[in-house]
Amino acid sequence: MDGIPPENFVTMIEAVHKYGRYGPLGKNKEKTMDKTIETIYTGILDGNQHLVAQQVTEALNAGLSPDLILKNGLVAAMSEVGRLFENGEYYVPEMLIAARAMQAGLKLLKPSLADTGVKAVGRVVIGTVAGDLHEIGKNLVGMMLEGAGFEVIDLGTDIKPEAFVNAVREYKPDIMAMSALLTTTMPNMEATIKALEGAGLRKQVKVIIGGAPITEEYANRIGADGFGYDASLAVKVARSLIGG
């Protein structure tokens, strides 16, 4: 708009500097809360694990609700990381260091979440299938699931069908996630699902699969419940399977 007095712009800029993005909240605690959570959020996007750990500690010491820190800080940031990845603005390196920063905060937050009775949105056991040592995809999916509020039990790499079955029996997860990078190890996904069926556990758990050679058609053919094309989409599939 033409004719706005320059001093009004100066006042506006000063106000932004004084009150930050959220404007004058009135109560100092609320302002601190928003600023701390915002710092956690941006710290995760920047992959700054030390900053995130420090700010989560500060937020807890200030008496902020662990649930709020989790949802508005960690989960919200990882959701944004997923969006940036899908849009081609973030790639694997950016996603990895963001997830690592989120994990640094989550580690500090976990005891408080347990104390206050905050429950994970679901439990996932995850691993690469027998014969497959390629862990980066599995790690990314695991971290993104954690960042979405899931409890993730990482079984590691080269997991035999019976080890997946034992983990399902022991941990009673909502979801079992399998990863394979190779066409030669891919058939072990089907073998694992058959082992679950053989143990009478198939109906107790949803099975999702992913990895470079995996297609939706293959997932359907071997009787998986879901297929994630990438780490971000795997989270959406997991959420949909547990009705989240």
Add this chain to the structure above:
Amino acid sequence: MNSLERLKHRLRGEGVDRPPNLDIVMTFAAHHIGRPLSQFYLDHRVLVDANLCVAEDFNLDIVQAISDPFREAADFGLEVDFPSDSLPVNRKPLLVAPEDIKKLVAPNPATGPRMSDRVEATRLFREKVGGELPIMGWVEGALAEAADLRSVYETMKDLIQRPLWLEELLEICVQVAIAFARVQVEAGADIIGLGDAVASQISPAMYRRFALPYEQRIFQAVHEMGALARLHICGNTNRIIADMVESGADIIDLDWMVDMKCAAEQFGNKVSFLGNMDPVAVMLQGTPAKVLAATAYCMKVGGPRAISGAGCEVPDGTPHENFHAQSRALSKIGGFEG
């Protein structure tokens, strides 16, 4: 027209009797002649026999010394196990901590056990089919080699956290790659393929800093040696195609998720694109009809310089009738009068 002539004509956009087929075969080739994978990786005579047999049985226009990513890394000192009939396994990176770079000694490709075995494969190919079938040697791109030595996981973080350190490592890797390419060309390689798989997982800006300059240096050296250069980056490279063209490669492989039509329309006058059927959904799990259609489509959209191939390695277990279907499709397409 033999395969070497066919390829050279095609690269210039000149007439050929049929588009060349430069599929990558590794595990498929070993099992095709009934040999366990460990022999394919460790004995160049097995690798050569397997390639010659596959080339003859499925009308491939190439024999290749590619086998696994650990040739250079093993000679750097990386511990690699070779189970009898499965893929090579590395359980611990050589560069666990960044300071381990100080202990890194560049291997001599002429004497390193695994690198010299590849050189011997190239030499044996020349003895058997030199001048008839294009002989392809292979090197790891500098970034891929760094990931072999350091692990993909740590390298992804190094890209952001210690870029200068990574560049120091890349410098070592690029020099080894050039030296390795040189002994393979001297032994008879017509083409040097360069694998840089991790490059598809990083941003275009990172590709331009940490992968492309090293690919350019290797390919410039390969051209000075008198050989052709082929760039192979597995995965979705749609966002870096324009940069990949700047690598100087004569042939650029496109994995199945890349839009070959779009790539060829933009850069088909500068480079030959190779691809790009889905190796799993089409070659391994598809039908002959699906392979025929996919091959024909790729050659149609790829233009007069396009080369046929699956987006990545033809998987072990691919039905023979599917492999034959690719060959039939290429014969049916026939030539292009350049």
